[in-house]
Structure formats: structure tokens, C-alpha cells
Amino acid sequence: MxxxxxxxxxxxxxxxxxxxxxxxxxxxxxxxxxxxxxxxxxxxxxxxxxxxxxxxxxxxxxxxxxxxxxxxxxxxxxxxxxxxxxxxxxxxxxxxxxxxxxxxxxxxxxxxxxxxxxxxxxxxxxxxxxxxxxxxxxxxxxxxxxxxxxxxxxxxxxxxxxxxxxxxxxxxxxxxxxxxxxxxxxxxxxxxxxxxLGLGATTSSTQIAVGLGLTVLLGGLAYGLGTASITGMLTGVLLALFAVVLGGYGWFVLLMTFFGIGGLASKYRYEEKLDRGIAQENEGARDSGNVLANSAVALVAVVAYAGAVHVSMDASVFRFAFAGAVAAALADTLSSEFGGLFDNPRLITTFERVEAGTDGGVTLQGVVAGLVGSGCIAGLGALFFGLAVPGTVTILAAGFVGMTVDSILGATLEGGRLDNQSVNLLATLSAGLVAGAAGLVVL
Structure with missing residues (x-):
């Protein structure tokens, strides 16, 4: 021994x-x-x-x-x-x-x-x-x-x-x-x-078993495919487990859609991104800081939802906040990962041409990719949360708002007062707040 x-x-x-x-x-x-x-x-x-x-x-x-x-x-x-x-x-x-x-x-x-x-x-x-x-x-x-x-x-x-x-x-x-x-x-x-939280009255044993099985499986896949580091994998698995147990299967699907598509997007044409100086560090594998920066708002929303359900409050607004934050995270990821592959980006604050990889630089292709990502989460939100057209549009718009806030903060504060993870957190927070506030109107 x-x-x-x-x-x-x-x-x-x-x-x-x-x-x-x-x-x-x-x-x-x-x-x-x-x-x-x-x-x-x-x-x-x-x-x-x-x-x-x-x-x-x-x-x-x-x-x-x-x-x-x-x-x-x-x-x-x-x-x-x-x-x-x-x-x-x-x-x-x-x-x-x-x-x-x-x-x-x-x-x-x-x-x-x-x-x-x-x-x-x-x-x-x-x-x-x-x-x-x-x-x-x-x-x-x-x-x-x-x-x-x-x-x-x-x-x-x-x-x-x-x-x-x-x-x-x-x-x-x-x-x-x-x-x-x-x-x-x-x-x-x-x-x-x-x-x-008193989960016994609202959480089934099947839900817990399925949550554990799915999160373990997807955590292993994320690490095996190189889309997450050890710390990133552990963070993602914990967040996903909370999503499915405290929220439900729909919450899990939305979060996993971000992790899956976002991780694969980071790997897409990685060598070219490396040459351009815009590649994700650690060969595209996201660490815990990156995962938390993009998912912390969603985590707070699902925990708040579970707490509201426990005290018999109307928790619908937290669905909107969750979906809006995830939509912004995916929109920003796709906008950066795909938009950075195109030349002649423009700074979002002045519209002057800047080099690829400049914080706050945007391309038309990146914006379109971001809208596709936001639309993907909005569509899943409509499917799993039962959102009508106004609610679905709200999530789509919240994703766009978060993506735009990320670019504005990147052009003005990133590299000085804020780092990239702080910018991501504030962008998803803005999207979550917009979606939650709008959700109160469209409910």
C-alpha cells in the first residue's frame, strides 16, 4: 500500500x-x-x-x-x-x-x-x-x-x-x-x-436517474471529443444535472444544445482560427471559467425556478430568463466562432474596419450565425416550455440582445476593466433580464 x-x-x-x-x-x-x-x-x-x-x-x-x-x-x-x-x-x-x-x-x-x-x-x-x-x-x-x-x-x-x-x-x-x-x-x-428546497414533492426518482445517466454520458463525450477540459466537463455535468433535476428535461435539452453545438463550433476549422489568432485556448476545450461565464445566469434561473415551485409561486418567468440566457450564450459563441472566419469585420461601436479577432468586431456572417443559434434555442423553448409565438420571439430577441451587448462590451471595456469571461457573464445576464422582463408581459 x-x-x-x-x-x-x-x-x-x-x-x-x-x-x-x-x-x-x-x-x-x-x-x-x-x-x-x-x-x-x-x-x-x-x-x-x-x-x-x-x-x-x-x-x-x-x-x-x-x-x-x-x-x-x-x-x-x-x-x-x-x-x-x-x-x-x-x-x-x-x-x-x-x-x-x-x-x-x-x-x-x-x-x-x-x-x-x-x-x-x-x-x-x-x-x-x-x-x-x-x-x-x-x-x-x-x-x-x-x-x-x-x-x-x-x-x-x-x-x-x-x-x-x-x-x-x-x-x-x-x-x-x-x-x-x-x-x-x-x-x-x-x-x-x-x-x-424540499424536492421530494416535485422530483421523481426516474427524473433523478435519467439526469444522472445523461449527464455522465454527455460529460464523458465532451471530454472524449476534446470540447471540454476536466474542469469544464465537471462544471458542465454539474450544471446539466441541476437543469434536469431542478428544472426538467426541457431545461436539460436547452443547456445541452448550447454545450454541444458551442463545443463543436469551437472545433470547427480550428487550425484556420489558430492562424488568425481567434482560436479557443486549450485546443478548443472549454474550461470551468468559460462554462460558468456562459451558464451561471442559467444556473441561477433554474435554482430560482425550483425555489419558486417549492413555495407555490408562479415560476414561469424563470423559464424565460433561462432560455434567454442560453440563447445569448449560443448566439455569441456561434457569432464568434463562425464570424471570425471571415475577413473585414467592423467594430460595432464605430463601424470602422478592424482585424479579425479584434474585440467588438462583427461580421454579417457572424450575426447571421448568432441569430441561427438564438433561433435554435427559441424553437426548443417553444417545444419544451410551451411558448406561443410572442414568447418564442422574445427568446430570439433576447439572444440577439445578449450577443450585441457582448460585442459592445468587447469594443469598449474588454481588455481593460473586463476580461472575456466577465463580458460573457454580463451578456448572458442582460439577455436573461430582458427575457424575464418581457416574459412578464407575454405570459
């Missing part, structure tokens, strides 16, 4: 102390529960900071710990769990969210290390983390149930565990693989939020 695997096993055992929480769930006073739940992890942190040599140090020490001469990694992990424990006993963090977040990290890391001893493919290794973390979280949730905690149904537990595992893998891949405290806190808070 390698040192990495032994260390992961040690973290797993420390994380198992979190199962003290469900034993105390409702059985003792809040003060006793707080002390009993937090104290073991505070003790582990203290021991870690005091360890400078010996078997314990050798078991848990990472390279950075050896350089510093202290088990700062273990201490950080233990203090993060203690922080979640404080939320558990003081702010009503659900026990299921507490144990799931701990076991997502510890079992995910253990599974990843076991696989990494034999395989080095990054997709396989990160998949091992997600699958192991998801399985560990599901097991922890139901083990906590046998110890006295309130637990969700198996389908919902699976959705919560999958969401937590994907988020944890994304944070580790995008930031730092050893940032345990951020992983734990982020995972716990997201699972807590999802639990509070």
Missing part, C-alpha cells in the same frame, strides 16, 4: 468521527451535542499541530507538511469539519448534509488514490473520486439514519451525494487538490441548500 493510500485511509478514519453527530441528533441538549461533536475534531487539530515526527506524522504528512514540519493539512481538515459541526448544532445544518460532505471528501480521496496507483488517465482518476465520494456519501447518509438522524429518500440522497461529489471534484481540480477546508464547507452548504 502506497503512502498516499495510507494517508487517505487515515483521513477516512478521522472523518468517520462525524458519525457521532447522528447518535446525538435530538438525544441530548444542544450544549452537550456541540461539545461532543466539535471536541473530537478540535482535539485532532491540536494533535496535528503538535506533531513534528513519529508514526502519526509519517502517516498524515504531505509534501507541504514535511516542508513546514507540522501536519497543517490534517489540522485544516479537522478544523473544517469542526466548523461544519458548529453549523450543525448551532444553525440547524442537517445531519445528512454534515456527514455527506465529510464522506464525499474522505471516501472520494481514498477511491481516487487507489485508482491512481494503477492508472494515470486524469479523466479516470477524477471519475474515481466522484464515484467513490458519491457512494461514500450515500452510505453515510443512511448509516446516519440507522443511528437516529432524519434522512431523505434514496433517489434524493443519490442526487445530493452526486451534486456534492461533482462540486468537490470541481473545486479540487480548479483550485488545489489539497484545499480540504474549502471542499468541505462548499459541499456541506450546497447539500444543505438542496435539502431545503
Amino acid at each position: 502506497t503512502g498516499d493510500v495510507r494517508r487517505a485511509g487515515g483521513y477516512f478514519l478521522v472523518g468517520a468521527l462525524s458519525l457521532i453527530a447522528p447518535v446525538l441528533d435530538g438525544a441530548t441538549s444542544s450544549r452537550v451535542a456541540a461539545i461532543t461533536t466539535v471536541a473530537p475534531f478540535a482535539f485532532v487539530a491540536a494533535v496535528a499541530l503538535a506533531s513534528t515526527r513519529g508514526p502519526l506524522f509519517e502517516l498524515f504528512a504531505r509534501d507541504s507538511d514535511r516542508e513546514e514540519g507540522r501536519l497543517y493539512g490534517l489540522a485544516s481538515f479537522a478544523l473544517a469539519v469542526a466548523g461544519l459541526a458548529v453549523l450543525l448544532v448551532g444553525f440547524e445544518l442537517p445531519t445528512a448534509a454534515f456527514v455527506a460532505s465529510v464522506f464525499v471528501l474522505t471516501t472520494g480521496n481514498l477511491g481516487q488514490m487507489l485508482v491512481a496507483t494503477r492508472l494515470v488517465n486524469p479523466f479516470v482518476v477524477v471519475s474515481a473520486f466522484v464515484v467513490s465520494g458519491m457512494a461514500g456519501a450515500i452510505g453515510a447518509i443512511f448509516l446516519a439514519g440507522t443511528l437516529g438522524a432524519t434522512t431523505p429518500s434514496l433517489p434524493l440522497a443519490t442526487f445530493f451525494a452526486a451534486s456534492g461529489a461533482l462540486l468537490a471534484a470541481l473545486i479540487r481540480s480548479a483550485l488545489h487538490v489539497r484545499d480540504d477546508s474549502l471542499v468541505l464547507l462548499s459541499t456541506g452548504l450546497v447539500i444543505w441548500f438542496l435539502l431545503e
Whole structure:
């Protein structure tokens, strides 16, 4: 057994102390529960900071710990769990969210290390983390149930565990693989939020199963075809999972249409784009920042939709905001990827001729391609959201507005106050707001 695997096993055992929480769930006073739940992890942190040599140090020490001469990694992990424990006993963090977040990290890391001893493919290794973390979280949730905690149904537990595992893998891949405290806190808070949405009354087990199956399949295809990096794939899979479970199949289709067509458009005549200096970085594979910049508004819309449905509000406006944001994302992508292949673009603010690839430069062919992309999303919106002609035209127009805002911001602020991802975010936000506001009129 390698040192990495032994260390992961040690973290797993420390994380198992979190199962003290469900034993105390409702059985003792809040003060006793707080002390009993937090104290073991505070003790582990203290021991870690005091360890400078010996078997314990050798078991848990990472390279950075050896350089510093202290088990700062273990201490950080233990203090993060203690922080979640404080939320558990003081702010009503659900026990299921507490144990799931701990076991997502510890079992995910253990599974990843076991696989990494034999395989080095990054997709396989990160998949091992997600699958192991998801399985560990599901097991922890139901083990906590046998110890006295309130637990969700198996389908919902699976959705919560999958969401937590994907988020944890994304944070580790995008930031730092050893940032345990951020992983734990982020995972716990997201699972807590999802639990509070009360999805049991509005989400079927079939919907969750189909969502998991489709997103995993399409995530693998995106990475295999080179249209997304590891972080981009994880981001896309998480967003797609939220779309199908929190929204529905139509929301998923619209989002996947953007990811699919947009990714392939980035690959189209890539060598020529490279020569022109307009090619997407990383051989056309989109990373997490690019995916989030184009999809964050859509994510907020689908989450808001799920929240509105939970409190029995009319959530139709969020369909418009979602479709408008996705239409703008696809319109801008196609406008850039196809329009950049043609000569003599004009700056949108002055109409003077500029070189290909100039921020804010547009071509007639690019505008037409963008309108086709926006029209594609508008048509799918009409099909899946039941939009009449005014609603469909609204989505088409919102996509055009977002594409235009992107070009104007590119010509005026990009490269100075804003980077490309910020421009994309603001463009999709403008489209989402326009579509949502217009939706209130045409509903």
C-alpha cells in the first residue's frame, strides 16, 4: 500500500468521527451535542499541530507538511469539519448534509488514490473520486439514519451525494487538490441548500436517474471529443444535472444544445482560427471559467425556478430568463466562432474596419450565425416550455440582445476593466433580464 493510500485511509478514519453527530441528533441538549461533536475534531487539530515526527506524522504528512514540519493539512481538515459541526448544532445544518460532505471528501480521496496507483488517465482518476465520494456519501447518509438522524429518500440522497461529489471534484481540480477546508464547507452548504428546497414533492426518482445517466454520458463525450477540459466537463455535468433535476428535461435539452453545438463550433476549422489568432485556448476545450461565464445566469434561473415551485409561486418567468440566457450564450459563441472566419469585420461601436479577432468586431456572417443559434434555442423553448409565438420571439430577441451587448462590451471595456469571461457573464445576464422582463408581459 502506497503512502498516499495510507494517508487517505487515515483521513477516512478521522472523518468517520462525524458519525457521532447522528447518535446525538435530538438525544441530548444542544450544549452537550456541540461539545461532543466539535471536541473530537478540535482535539485532532491540536494533535496535528503538535506533531513534528513519529508514526502519526509519517502517516498524515504531505509534501507541504514535511516542508513546514507540522501536519497543517490534517489540522485544516479537522478544523473544517469542526466548523461544519458548529453549523450543525448551532444553525440547524442537517445531519445528512454534515456527514455527506465529510464522506464525499474522505471516501472520494481514498477511491481516487487507489485508482491512481494503477492508472494515470486524469479523466479516470477524477471519475474515481466522484464515484467513490458519491457512494461514500450515500452510505453515510443512511448509516446516519440507522443511528437516529432524519434522512431523505434514496433517489434524493443519490442526487445530493452526486451534486456534492461533482462540486468537490470541481473545486479540487480548479483550485488545489489539497484545499480540504474549502471542499468541505462548499459541499456541506450546497447539500444543505438542496435539502431545503424540499424536492421530494416535485422530483421523481426516474427524473433523478435519467439526469444522472445523461449527464455522465454527455460529460464523458465532451471530454472524449476534446470540447471540454476536466474542469469544464465537471462544471458542465454539474450544471446539466441541476437543469434536469431542478428544472426538467426541457431545461436539460436547452443547456445541452448550447454545450454541444458551442463545443463543436469551437472545433470547427480550428487550425484556420489558430492562424488568425481567434482560436479557443486549450485546443478548443472549454474550461470551468468559460462554462460558468456562459451558464451561471442559467444556473441561477433554474435554482430560482425550483425555489419558486417549492413555495407555490408562479415560476414561469424563470423559464424565460433561462432560455434567454442560453440563447445569448449560443448566439455569441456561434457569432464568434463562425464570424471570425471571415475577413473585414467592423467594430460595432464605430463601424470602422478592424482585424479579425479584434474585440467588438462583427461580421454579417457572424450575426447571421448568432441569430441561427438564438433561433435554435427559441424553437426548443417553444417545444419544451410551451411558448406561443410572442414568447418564442422574445427568446430570439433576447439572444440577439445578449450577443450585441457582448460585442459592445468587447469594443469598449474588454481588455481593460473586463476580461472575456466577465463580458460573457454580463451578456448572458442582460439577455436573461430582458427575457424575464418581457416574459412578464407575454405570459
